[in-house]
Amino acid sequence: MTGVIKGTGASVPSYILENKDLESLVETSDAWIRERTGIERRHIAIEETTVSMAARAAQEALEEAKLSPEQIDMILVSTMSPEDIMPCTACQVQREIKASHAVCFDLSAACSGFVMAYVTACAYIEAGIFQNILVIGSECLSNVTDWSDRGTCILFGDGAGAVVVAAEEGTGYLPAIYSDGARGEALTLKSRPNHKPFGEESPGEEETPCYIQMDGQAIFKFAARSIPQAIEEVIRRNRLHKGDIAYYVLHQANERIVEAVAKRLGEPAYKFPMNMREYGNTSSASIPLLLHEMKEQGLLHSGDRLVLAGFGGGLTWGTAILTWK
Ligand code: ACO
Numbered sequence: 001m002t003g004v005i006k007g008t009g010a011s012v013p014s015y016i017l018e019n020k021d022l023e024s025l026v027e028t029s030d031a032w033i034r035e036r037t038g039i040e041r042r043h044i045a046i047e048e049t050t051v052s053m054a055a056r057a058a059q060e061a062l063e064e065a066k067l068s069p070e071q072i073d074m075i076l077v078s079t080m081s082p083e084d085i086m087p088c089t090a091c092q093v094q095r096e097i098k099a100s101h102a103v104c105f106d107l108s109a110a111c112s113g114f115v116m117a118y119v120t121a122c123a124y125i126e127a128g129i130f131q132n133i134l135v136i137g138s139e140c141l142s143n144v145t146d147w148s149d150r151g152t153c154i155l156f157g158d159g160a161g162a163v164v165v166a167a168e169e170g171t172g173y174l175p176a177i178y179s180d181g182a183r184g185e186a187l188t189l190k191s192r193p194n195h196k197p198f199g200e201e202s203p204g205e206e207e208t209p210c211y212i213q214m215d216g217q218a219i220f221k222f223a224a225r226s227i228p229q230a231i232e233e234v235i236r237r238n239r240l241h242k243g244d245i246a247y248y249v250l251h252q253a254n255e256r257i258v259e260a261v262a263k264r265l266g267e268p269a270y271k272f273p274m275n276m277r278e279y280g281n282t283s284s285a286s287i288p289l290l291l292h293e294m295k296e297q298g299l300l301h302s303g304d305r306l307v308l309a310g311f312g313g314g315l316t317w318g319t320a321i322l323t324w325k
Helices: 031-035 049-065 089-097 110-126 179-187 216-237 255-265 284-296
Strands: 002-011 015-018 041-044 074-080 103-107 132-140 158-168 176-179 187-189 213-214 247-250 305-312 316-323
Touching: 002 049, 002 110, 002 316, 015 110, 031 255, 041 110, 041 158, 049 089, 049 132, 049 158, 049 284, 074 089, 074 110, 089 103, 089 132, 103 110, 110 132, 110 158, 110 176, 110 284, 110 305, 110 316, 132 284, 158 284, 176 216, 179 187, 179 216, 216 255, 216 316, 247 255, 247 284, 284 305
Parallel strands: 074 103, 074 132, 247 305
Antiparallel strands: 002 158, 015 041, 132 158, 176 316, 187 213, 305 316
């Protein structure tokens, strides 16, 4: 058995924050942001939440897959901006969409999370454990962004994307997924301090920032180096060639990273669709959001082979190949 994407869905907040609007928050400019990142605007949650966007995206994906919520065996949500630690986002989505037979849990791998969740779903299907799995990336990064830090606040946006992965006869692809905890401090989102009631309070504990902090240049270099290698590796592992790949669906962090990856691979720019101009970096939502848009725009055809590629905090990164239904 293998996992096949049977439906996609997306949900983004209605409120739009333009680059120009950021000029009143931090010392930056529309021109700088466009030139360095390719981002023009981002959607920011006002009424929406990580759960509500995930649930809407999931419902849309289910409709396309022609499955009822009760037919879903598992819900996997990738997020680094959950509303609550417990219950997890996946369980809250289950409640919203009434997927009463699903087993639900969240997966935390930052911006690589959607690729990791997709690979996990395929593994459950290939092992014969489950038939129909909802894989969701949903983020309210505006909640965890330091809006006084120009190095990060210009980058992020909110949104959700979902896919239904269903079992079909056939053989799957091997992924190429990696982590390097030793380099984790380059991109962090610290949790609230853990109080140690029986230990000594560490000095300055209460000042720990609970916002995304990033060494932008280090992350840029990491992505531009690791992602071409991981793409070459996943193609090699599956005995394919670059000519067999219709599109590379990369995490949407920065247009310059995507262009650098294309150049290193020697592949044409049209194979690297992008949408961060409209949404900014939505972490684990960016790949399913882009997949959904590509489908809506009629870019995807039956039999097309796609490479999904994610990278982010942890550090984590990885690639997976799929054939479009
Ligand atoms: N507006 C204006 N000037 C700025 C801004 C800003 N928003 N931010 C930084 N600058 C200044 C810097 O202070 C610096 O000034 P200086 O030369 O006087 O010291 C100058 O611009 C250049 O700064 P750099 O950090 O070198 O700019 P760079 O070209 O590297 O772009 C950026 C910064 C956009 C953050 C880039 O490093 C990047 O995109 N990195 C990857 C980030 C990323 O992808 N993160 C997410 C991956 S994982 C995840 O999605 C969670």
